[in-house]
Amino acid sequence: MALLLEAQGVVFGYPGQPAVLDGADLALWPGERVCLEGANGAGKSTLLQILVGLLMPRAGTVMAFGRERRVERDFHEVRRRAGLVFQDPDDQLFCPTVAEDIAFGPLNMGRSRAEVVDIVKRTLDELRLTDLSDRVTHKLSGGEKRLVTLAAVLAMAPDVLLLDEPTNALDEPTRERLTAILTDLPQAMIIVSHDPLFRRAVATRSVRLERGRIQPIGDGHRITPHDARIARQG
Numbered sequence: 308m309a310l311l312l313e314a315q316g317v318v319f320g321y322p323g324q325p326a327v328l329d330g331a332d333l334a335l336w337p338g339e340r341v342c343l344e345g346a347n348g349a350g351k352s353t354l355l356q357i358l359v360g361l362l363m364p365r366a367g368t369v370m371a372f373g374r375e376r377r378v379e380r381d382f383h384e385v386r387r388r389a390g391l392v393f394q395d396p397d398d399q400l401f402c403p404t405v406a407e408d409i410a411f412g413p414l415n416m417g418r419s420r421a422e423v424v425d426i427v428k429r430t431l432d433e434l435r436l437t438d439l440s441d442r443v444t445h446k447l448s449g450g451e452k453r454l455v456t457l458a459a460v461l462a463m464a465p466d467v468l469l470l471d472e473p474t475n476a477l478d479e480p481t482r483e484r485l486t487a488i489l490t491d492l493p494q495a496m497i498i499v500s501h502d503p504l505f506r507r508a509v510a511t512r513s514v515r516l517e518r519g520r521i522q523p524i525g526d527g528h529r530i531t532p533h534d535a536r537i538a539r540q541g
């Protein structure tokens with residue numbers, strides 16, 4: 308089974324600040340939904356950004372889809388195959404309408420107009436968001452924006468998903484809807500979440516970022532091939 312993403316001993320600090328990540332190890336295997344928790348400011352969003360090359364670590368290694376990734380051009384393919392859903396939907400949605408926001412990614416990837424019309428329709432249908440298609444994006448509610456952001460990322464058919472606090476500001480029915488959507492998706496995912504109920508419903512494994520390092524948590528910790536390999540290495 309092929310490892311999808313892995314941070315190995317990642318060290319990172321913002322300029323002029325102490326290291327926020329200090330030897331962080333996190334791996335994502337096919338079929339996993341790994342929930343990442345940790346205090347505010349622990350470095351969870353930072354770690355997601357490092358995995359897709361939006362930030363470069365001071366030390367350590369990032370592996371993605373079978374290869375080590377070091378420089379910006381190594382990450383072009385990673386960002387195509389790993390869809391990052393940002394913490395703030397307003398960082399990700401910038402087109403006049405919902406349909407245009409969802410079309411943007413596939414058009415940018417070179418898909419034809421006809422294909423994109425089909426992708427937008429199918430993606431909206433699958434997430435039961437068809438009614439929002441012609442709505443003005445910046446006038447959507449916070450919960451609607453979150454679902455549209457997920458749709459915009461899924462329209463690019465990523466192999467893995469990285470979701471940064473996807474249940475933030477969602478009401479109970481919308482959170483349940485998102486839980487059902489995510490557990491039905493075939494993609495492996497890393498989900499940053501402060502929400503214990505959501506984590507319990509969605510995670511196949513949970514980890515915590517603390518003092519710059521990743522610790523396993525909860526009874527739900529499932530032995531992965533990665534853990535088995537580490538155990539074999541003693």
Ligand SMILES: Nc1ncnc2c1ncn2[C@@H]1O[C@H](COP(=O)(O)OP(=O)(O)OP(=O)(O)O)[C@@H](O)[C@H]1O
Pocket residue numbers: 321322324327345346347348349350351352353354
């Ligand atoms: N662009 C930046 N420049 C300087 N410092 C930053 C920057 N982005 C984040 N930080 C700081 O780095 C630390 C880690 O931030 P990060 O957003 O990764 O934490 P987080 O665990 O995702 O937090 P939260 O749960 O509050 O979203 C915080 O102290 C934050 O203030």
